[in-house]
Amino acid sequence: MKKKIKLTLSEQAFERAAARGEFRPASQEEFDRIAEAIARRKKDAVLNIRVNSEDLEIIKQKARKMGIPYQTFVSELIHQYAV
16 A cells, blocks of 8 residues: 655655746756755754744644644744854
8 A cells, every 4th residue: 555645845845847848957066056055065063942822823823724834944044043
């Protein structure tokens, strides 16, 4: 029996684009650049903070609308602010 996988909205969009043939192979240089960018985004530290419960609920709601876990959303917000 196959297990059904639920895709996020962004994953569904990628799947539709792939089915339409919208992707092309990456050159080795482009592939290496992407691999380096992914490596720089590696999560290797833990952060524990106290936040206002209402703020956290709003963050969770926004993450749900985006189809991602709220901790991933918070991590992305921190990363965007840090660069």
